[in-house]
Structures are given as structure tokens and as C-alpha cells.
Amino acid sequence: MTHFEMPLDATSWSVLLPYLVIGGGGLLVMLVDAFVRTLKKDHLSYLTLCVFLASIVVQIAVHPGEGPRLGGMLLAGDWSRFFNYLFAGIGIMTTIFATGIYDRDGRYRPEFYPLLLFTVLGMMVLAAANDLLAVFLGLETMSLATYILAGGVRGNVRSSEAGFKYLVLGGFSSAFLLMGMALLYGYAGDTNFDAIARVLATGGGATILVTAGSALMLMGFGFKVAMVPFHMWTPDVYDGAPAYVTGFMATAVKAAGFAILLRVALLLQPQLAWAWYPVLTVFAVLTMSLGNLVALVQNNIKRMLAWSSIAHAGYLLLGVVTLLSPAVGDPARQALARTVGESAASAVLFYLVGYSLMNLAAFGVVNVLSNRGGEDADDINRYAGLSRRRPVAAATLAVALLSLAGIPPFVGFMAKFYLFAAVVKAGLVPLAVIGVINSLVSVYYYLRVIVVMYMKDTEADSYDGVEWVSVATAGALAALVLYLGIRPDAFHAAAASVIRQLPF
Amino acid sequence: METFLFWFCGAAMVLGGLMTVVQRSAVVSAVWLIFAFVAAAGIFALLHAPFVAILQVLVYAGAIMVLFLFVIMMLQGPVLEGERRRMKPALWPAVAIPPLAVLVLVGTRIADHGTAAFTTPLPAGFGSPTHVAELLLGRYLLAFELISIALLVAIIGALAIGKEERKLPWK
Numbered sequence: 001m002t003h004f005e006m007p008l009d010a011t012s013w014s015v016l017l018p019y020l021v022i023g024g025g026g027l028l029v030m031l032v033d034a035f036v037r038t039l040k041k042d043h044l045s046y047l048t049l050c051v052f053l054a055s056i057v058v059q060i061a062v063h064p065g066e067g068p069r070l071g072g073m074l075l076a077g078d079w080s081r082f083f084n085y086l087f088a089g090i091g092i093m094t095t096i097f098a099t100g101i102y103d104r105d106g107r108y109r110p111e112f113y114p115l116l117l118f119t120v121l122g123m124m125v126l127a128a129a130n131d132l133l134a135v136f137l138g139l140e141t142m143s144l145a146t147y148i149l150a151g152g153v154r155g156n157v158r159s160s161e162a163g164f165k166y167l168v169l170g171g172f173s174s175a176f177l178l179m180g181m182a183l184l185y186g187y188a189g190d191t192n193f194d195a196i197a198r199v200l201a202t203g204g205g206a207t208i209l210v211t212a213g214s215a216l217m218l219m220g221f222g223f224k225v226a227m228v229p230f231h232m233w234t235p236d237v238y239d240g241a242p243a244y245v246t247g248f249m250a251t252a253v254k255a256a257g258f259a260i261l262l263r264v265a266l267l268l269q270p271q272l273a274w275a276w277y278p279v280l281t282v283f284a285v286l287t288m289s290l291g292n293l294v295a296l297v298q299n300n301i302k303r304m305l306a307w308s309s310i311a312h313a314g315y316l317l318l319g320v321v322t323l324l325s326p327a328v329g330d331p332a333r334q335a336l337a338r339t340v341g342e343s344a345a346s347a348v349l350f351y352l353v354g355y356s357l358m359n360l361a362a363f364g365v366v367n368v369l370s371n372r373g374g375e376d377a378d379d380i381n382r383y384a385g386l387s388r389r390r391p392v393a394a395a396t397l398a399v400a401l402l403s404l405a406g407i408p409p410f411v412g413f414m415a416k417f418y419l420f421a422a423v424v425k426a427g428l429v430p431l432a433v434i435g436v437i438n439s440l441v442s443v444y445y446y447l448r449v450i451v452v453m454y455m456k457d458t459e460a461d462s463y464d465g466v467e468w469v470s471v472a473t474a475g476a477l478a479a480l481v482l483y484l485g486i487r488p489d490a491f492h493a494a495a496a497s498v499i500r501q502l503p504f
Numbered sequence: 505m506e507t508f509l510f511w512f513c514g515a516a517m518v519l520g521g522l523m524t525v526v527q528r529s530a531v532v533s534a535v536w537l538i539f540a541f542v543a544a545a546g547i548f549a550l551l552h553a554p555f556v557a558i559l560q561v562l563v564y565a566g567a568i569m570v571l572f573l574f575v576i577m578m579l580q581g582p583v584l585e586g587e588r589r590r591m592k593p594a595l596w597p598a599v600a601i602p603p604l605a606v607l608v609l610v611g612t613r614i615a616d617h618g619t620a621a622f623t624t625p626l627p628a629g630f631g632s633p634t635h636v637a638e639l640l641l642g643r644y645l646l647a648f649e650l651i652s653i654a655l656l657v658a659i660i661g662a663l664a665i666g667k668e669e670r671k672l673p674w675k
């Protein structure tokens with residue numbers, strides 16, 4: 001018998017700790033729900049919050065060092081730490097927005113909490129993945145749980161439709177992803193990112209396998225981040241799912257998708273930039289333009305935000321395109337390549353955080369209103385007079401929407417500024433111009449909601465009562481949106497330092 | 505002999521897969537799927553993975569398919585009714601292109617490097633239960649555990665969607 005290698009030494013445990021906290025927390029919440037008879041309303045929600053907070057505390061306390069760990073499965077260090085904080089933060093916000101849901105939609109949904117924790121676990125693994133196996137398993141854990149979260153409101157036809165559509169199309173895209181991974185494995189003879197990078201560097205193996213494989217993988221990731229032309233599911237699923245789940249999907253799932261897209265793009269960049277760069281350029285332009293144009297004509301605020309999230313995926317793709325641009329790949333100008341690459345990648349990270357903050361603030365308000373207002377509660381016209389009756393909610397939504405439109409002094413502006421600056425630095429001025437034109441177009445549909453809220457009024461108060469905890473949380477997010485818009489430097493520097501861990 | 509077995513198992517697998525898709529009765533489809541699984545086990549055996557081949561027969565062709573058949577019969581899976589419709593000619597390329605693309609890929613690889621590109625010498629003990637266990641509980645331990653979480657999520661989801669509505673415990 002050959003040597004038996006057990007990968008779990010002390011360092012491994014410390015790397016695993018945040019994942020164990022979230023995963024174990026999911027099991028704990030599930031068992032508590034099943035066996036604790038004295039459970040009162042909202043207790044599961046508090047327990048879930050505690051698990052998320054514990055994972056953050058563990059992240060702060062334990063520093064397992066940098067580099068691939070656990071037999072090369074996961075990448076430990078600032079990169080995964082950054083995303084773990086982001087996912088835990090989004091999880092906390094989602095839990096707060098979802099608290100009391102079984103009162104609102106009249107149904108007890110205890111499975112929501114463990115599923116939320118398992119989704120976050122999948123995302124954490126996906127963002128930290130250093131092996132194709134970890135990528136696939138993280139993605140599937142995340143996706144399976146999201147299908148159920150989206151379709152889980154029983155007796156609600158639109159929610160069921162959303163869940164079913166997401167499941168079928170998601171399964172389809174996972175098949176593409178898996179086939180792509182198989183081809184890449186056939187090319188490199190290994191699933192580990194470092195091993196693949198070594199094979200790519202030597203240029204051995206059949207190029208056609210890695211080209212076709214990476215194209216299929218791009219389809220799989222493109223589906224998750226709602227990239228045109230793989231975006232068809234987005235409006236229906238975002239509209240049909242409950243608003244607190246939509247907010248979660250639009251921020252966390254997208255962030256996880258972009259995390260792995262960045263990793264894979266950087267991995268394949270030396271060999272495949274020539275293929276990915278033109279393809280992704282076209283996709284990025286299409287994604288931005290189509291998302292913004294269709295959002296113009298939406299009357300349902302969730303559908304509008306869904307199309308806007310497609311548009312934002314387009315802006316984020318610009319960052320990935322910049323990473324793959326000829327300016328970064330040029331070996332003659334190493335120093336320039338490094339600065340351009342770093343500024344593009346850190347701009348993407350900054351954008352992801354800013355986008356998560358403003359989108360969660362928007363969905364926090366939309367969630368409160370959509371749970372209180374009956375069938376057509378998400379119609380934008382129902383928001384008339386909101387500023388008079390619900391000033392805090394209206395102001396929060398206004399700040400979030402202005403930030404999404406990219407208007408200073410909010411974080412959305414700074415995020416776009418860093419991103420477009422990186423694009424220009426790489427010499428891709430036309431792309432930056434298209435991006436700016438697109439954000440100008442987007443101002444129209446974001447402002448429309450604000451106009452309805454502040455300049456129109458109706459007689460009847462269509463909303464009875466507002467959950468002040470959710471509104472206060474969304475308000476705090478809006479304050480953060482403003483703060484990061486005014487003082488982005490420190491945070492941007494932090495994002496840049498996270499990027500240095502990745503190879504260029 | 506090995507080549508003959510490979511083509512035999514491969515043809516059987518393709519036949520099984522095709523019949524699974526085109527059958528109108530769910531039960532007959534499931535039985536054809538067993539056929540395809542057994543053929544796949546043959547391929548695994550040819551690939552020096554006897555353990556996987558045995559598992560394929562035991563777990564897939566055995567346990568899982570029994571469960572499949574049981575569920576289908578319990579739910580009385582309907583024989584698809586309705587008019588027989590031909591697939592639109594416009595869709596033919598969509599069906600034909602993916603397998604053809606794989607064929608071309610593999611074909612070019614063989615044309616470039618000969619079949620040697622696919623046959624690397626195997627380490628001793630490859631594919632044995634010991635070897636599989638070492639990988640499963642060693643390098644792939646984390647993946648192994650993650651799969652269990654993913655399956656748990658699927659179970660929770662199936663229960664959450666399928667079960668009767670629960671009463672609020674505090675009312």
C-alpha cells in the first residue's frame with residue numbers, strides 16, 4: 001500500500017474554520033427547527049444571524065496564511081477572506097429582510113434559513129476554489145439552494161415558475177460547465193488550477209481542447225452572472241422570487257459568479273486571451289446595452305431591477321475584458337500590464353461591494369413594500385406619494401437608485417469611475433465611451449421611480465404599516481453607500497491589496 | 505479483443521441512450537437506461553477501473569434504477585399521448601452539432617498525436633478499491649464532504665417543496 005496522505009493538519013483546520021462555522025451552522029439551524037419544541041417566532045432568524053456573525057469573528061481571529069491549502073482545493077488568504085466577508089454581510093442583510101416572512105406571506109418557511117447558510121457555504125467555496133472540482137461543487141451547492149429559495153413560496157404560481165425555470169435552465173448551464181471542465185481536464189491532465197497553469201505556461205497539450213473547454217465554461221459562468229446571451233432566465237426568476245431572495249441573488253450570486261470568472265480568466269489569460277478578449281468584449285457591450293434598453297420600458301420595479309442587474313453585469317464584464325486586453329498580455333510592457341491588470345481587478349471588486357450595498361438597500365425597501373401591498377405591489381405606479389407617507393423608505397430607495405445610476409456623491413459613481421478609469425488605462429477608450437453612454441441611458445429609468453415617489457401623489461395609502469427593522473437596515477446601507485461614495489480611498493486600497501494575491 | 509469490447513459497449517451505450525430518449529413510456533425508458541448504465545460499466549472496466557465498474561452496476565443499474573422504476577410506477581408515469589410530431593428541421597443542427605463537435609475534437613487529437621495521446625502508463629494498483637479510497641479520503645476529502653452538503657440541500661429542497669404545509673408552532 002502506498003502512503004496514505006491525510007490532508008487535515010492544524011493549518012488546514014484553521015483554513016476550514018469559517019466554512020465549518022457556516023456549514024455546521026446550517027446543520028444546527030436545521031436541527032433546532034426540527035427538534036426544539038419551544039421555538040418562538042423569529043428565533044431561527046436570530047440563530048442564523050449569530051452563525052453569520054460567528055463566521056465573521058472567526059475570519060477576523062484566525063489567519064491561516066496565504067496560498068493553496070487542503071491539497072490545493074481552496075485558496076486561503078485575502079482573496080477568499082474578502083469574499084467571505086462580502087457573502088456573510090449579504091447573508092446578514094438577507095436574513096434581516098427575511099425576518100418574519102412567515103407572517104407576511106402567511107407561510108412558515110423554516111427551510112429558508114439552513115438553505116441560506118448552505119448557499120453562502122457554496123459561494124465561499126466557489127470564490128476560494130483552486131480546483132475545478134471545488135468550483136463545480138461550490139457552484140452546485142449554491143445553485144441547488146438558490147433554486148429552492150427562488151421557488152420556495154408554495155401556493156404562489158409565479159414563485160414556482162421562477163424556481164422551475166431557474167432549475168431547468170440552471171441544470172442545462174451546469175451541464176455545459178461540466179463538459180467544459182472535462183475538456184480542460186483532458187487538456188491539462190489535472191483539475192488543480194496551479195497544475196493547469198503550469199501546463200498552460202509550457203503550452204503542451206491540444207489547444208483545441210482548452211479553447212472549446214473554456215468556451216463551455218464561459219457559458220456556465222455567464223449564466224450565473226446573467227451575461228447576455230445567457231440572461232433569459234433573469235427577469236422571470238427575479239420577478240417571481242420573493243424580493244428578499246431576489247436581492248440575495250442579484251448581489252451574492254453575481255459576486256460569486258464574478259469571483260470565479262475573474263479567477264478562471266486570470267488562469268487562462270496567458271493562452272486564451274486572444275479568444276476570450278474579443279468574445280467577452282462583444283458580450284459585455286451586448287449585456288450593458290440590452291440590460292439598459294429593456295429596463296427602460298419596465299413597469300414592475302423587480303423586473304426593472306432585474307434588467308438593471310443585467311446591465312451592471314455588463315459593466316463588471318468590462319473589468320474582466322480589461323484584464324484580458326492586449327495591453328495586459330503584452331510581455332514587452334510588464335510594469336504597465338501589472339498596473340492595468342491590478343486596477344481593473346480591484347475596480348471589479350470595489351464595484352461588486354458597491355453594487356451589493358446599493359442593490360441590497362433598494363431590494364430592502366422593495367421587499368417591505370412588496371410584502372404589504374397585495375398583488376400589484378411591485379408596480380412602479382404604486383410608489384406614488386411614498387415620499388410623503390414613508391419618508392425614510394422613499395429616501396433610502398432614492399439614494400440606492402441614484403447610486404445605481406452612477407450619480408455622485410454615491411458609491412455607484414466611484415465604482416464606475418474606477419472601472420472606466422481602468423478601461424481607459426488599458427487603451428480601450430471606445431469601450432469606456434459605450435459604458436458611459438449606457439450609464440446615461442440608465443439614469444432615465446432610475447429617475448422615473450424617484451419622480452413617481454416624490455412628484456406624484458395618490459389619495460389612498462396603499463401600504464399598511466412598514467417594518468421598521470428592514471427599513472432601518474436598508475437606511476443604514478444607504479448611509480454606507482453615501483459614505484463610501486465620499487471616502488472610497490481606504491476601501492479601494494484594501495480591494496487593491498486583495499488583488500495582489502492573485503497571479504498576473 | 506479489447507477493441508471489439510470497446511466498440512460493443514460503446515454501441516450498446518449509444519443505443520441505450522437513444523432508446524431512453526425516444527421511448528414514449530417512462531417505464532420502458534427507465535429499463536433502457538439500465539441497459540446504457542451496464543454498457544457504461546463495461547467501458548469503465550475496459551478503462552482499468554474495475555471498482556468504478558462494479559459500483560456502476562451496483563449503485564446505478566441496481567439501487568438507483570430500482571428506485572426510479574418504483575417512483576415511476578407509484579406515480580403511474582403516463583405514456584405520452586398526443587400527435588406524433590416531427591422535430592423541426594431547423595433544430596436538427598442543434599442536436600447534431602454537439603456530438604459531432606466532440607467527434608471532431610477527439611478525431612483531430614488522434615490525428616495529431618495518434619492514440620498515444622490518450623494512453624498514459626498507469627501506476628500500479630490504479631483503479632483498485634484501495635486507490636479509490638485513498639483519493640476519496642485523502643486529496644478529495646473536502647470535495648467528498650461538499651457533495652454530502654449539496655445532496656443535503658437537494659433533500660431539504662425536495663422536502664420543502666413536496667411536504668404538507670406545516671402549522672406555525674407558536675399559534
